[in-house]
């Protein structure tokens with residue numbers, strides 16, 4: 130019988146099982162993750178976050194992320210803020226700015242005086258092969274307006290890679306957006322060979338959007354940090370938003386800052402809920 134010490138955390142309701150594997154490696158299977166993530170028979174969470182030592186001398190830690198379905202993924206923005214809170218409050222570092230290795234490059238986490246955390250999420254990428262996205266035709270080359278046939282519907286999507294893949298749809302009213310049906314159909318669409326996170330964004334003003342995200346490997350979540358970055362970047366590229374954007378998600382609000390050619394900065398809270406031990 131194995132035991133696993135964990136801490137339950139969340140960023141605006143996007144919830145996590147955080148595991149410290151800095152002292153000794155921990156092993157599990159995808160089936161273990163699915164069982165722990167189950168909201169009726171397990172702890173319940175959207176992602177498992179694992180803190181490991183980094184072999185990159187520039188980095189303080191390595192950050193690994195697993196979706197509730199057991200798949201390992203490249204990036205998680207809300208998780209990055211929880212990661213920063215965990216390593217600074219559990220004595221793993223005394224730094225207030227932490228460099229972290231992820232599957233897709235390095236991100237930098239800054240713990241602010243008021244307890245909020247700003248994450249330098251790196252630069253967004255747009256080329257189809259960087260998403261990855263398979264264009265519908267030779268003329269389907271505008272990253273902000275890819276044309277995708279989904280069943281009997283044709284939808285226009287903006288594709289942004291924030292370390293992980295995102296498709297963003299602009300909608301008039303997120304309350305009426307078909308997030309679960311269309312989100313699921315686009316998530317597993319054959320033109321996204323590694324699947325995709327799907328955001329439904331409503332422009333409120335040049336400084337504010339409302340957003341719901343159907344996350345790859347999870348379903349709709351209360352908040353998605355990389356989804357907020359992708360939607361803000363798409364809105365800015367469309368010329369609809371200024372460089373500082375409030376992103377209202379079902380679980381709360383994030384601030385996203387971006388200008389063309391630069392890294393995306395995401396600021397928001399992180400919360401610890403409780404700690405426990407799992408046996409498996």
Ligand SMILES: N[C@@H](CCC[C@H](N)C(=O)O)C(=O)O
Pocket residue numbers: 143175176196202203204205206207208293294326344345346347350352353354355356
């Ligand atoms: N909740 C996240 C994103 C987690 C990973 C995502 N589901 C994927 O598969 O890429 C966030 O806050 O960014």
